[in-house]
Amino acid sequence: MYHSVDHFDEDPHLVTVSPARFGRQMAWMRARGLRGVGMRELLDAHAAGRSRGLVGLTFDDGYADFATRAVPALVRYGFGATVFVVSGRIGTYNAWDDGPRKPLMTAEQIRAVADVGMEVASHGRHHVSLPETDDTELREELEESRAVLEDLVEGPVTGFAYPYGHATAREVEAVRAAGYDYACDIRPEEPGRHALPRTYVGDRDGPLRLRVKLVRHELRRRSRV
Numbered sequence: 613m614y615h616s617v618d619h620f621d622e623d624p625h626l627v628t629v630s631p632a633r634f635g636r637q638m639a640w641m642r643a644r645g646l647r648g649v650g651m652r653e654l655l656d657a658h659a660a661g662r663s664r665g666l667v668g669l670t671f672d673d674g675y676a677d678f679a680t681r682a683v684p685a686l687v688r689y690g691f692g693a694t695v696f697v698v699s700g701r702i703g704t705y706n707a708w709d710d711g712p713r714k715p716l717m718t719a720e721q722i723r724a725v726a727d728v729g730m731e732v733a734s735h736g737r738h739h740v741s742l743p744e745t746d747d748t749e750l751r752e753e754l755e756e757s758r759a760v761l762e763d764l765v766e767g768p769v770t771g772f773a774y775p776y777g778h779a780t781a782r783e784v785e786a787v788r789a790a791g792y793d794y795a796c797d798i799r800p801e802e803p804g805r806h807a808l809p810r811t812y813v814g815d816r817d818g819p820l821r822l823r824v825k826l827v828r829h830e831l832r833r834r835s836r837v
């Protein structure tokens with residue numbers, strides 16, 4: 613689970629990985645025979661029994677640096693990824709966050725990353741904590757975001773990521789009912805296809821820490837399958 617790939621001076625929420633570090637992390641994966649893919653590809657491969665060596669790479673929030681920094685590096689390695697876009701904030705900035713302002717991808721950038729094979733998926737409309745919404749607002753967050761993004765990329769949007777990783781049984785059921793095929797959480801209490809666990813990767817993660825995280829993620833995943 614990544615958010616932003618960019619140079620930075622301050623990063624209070626630890627959501628930013630420097631471009632140099634990100635490049636080294638991708639190189640580390642390739643050196644170990646691993647390939648980064650989007651979640652849709654990972655789940656399809658898993659269903660077909662050929663997900664060995666694949667690592668799902670996700671980028672929350674849809675920062676502009678996904679298009680300018682992450683995608684060029686991913687393409688260089690032949691990797692894919694899923695980017696979870698906040699559909700009501702396209703082309704603006706991360707107004708929900710009290711950390712440094714970061715620009716979000718424009719509509720053109722979203723189309724461009726989809727065109728080079730990245731999976732565009734939904735992170736809701738306004739980056740709100742879904743358990744705090746009423747039923748109408750929840751439905752709008754899920755259904756409208758999907759419709760807007762499907763229009764934009766002219767293709768299916770099948771994935772969702774819960775803002776802040778906040779999800780109770782109500783939100784998980786609503787995401788399923790809204791027609792999403794899968795959803796990413798962070799550390800779900802009850803993991804499942806609509807509450808997939810993810811492992812945070814940050815700027816401090818060099819080879820040793822990445823290896824520990826990979827093993828831990830695999831163990832956590834297996835213990836729940």
Ligand SMILES: [Zn+2]
Nearest residue numbers: 672673775776
């Ligand atoms: Zn987010």
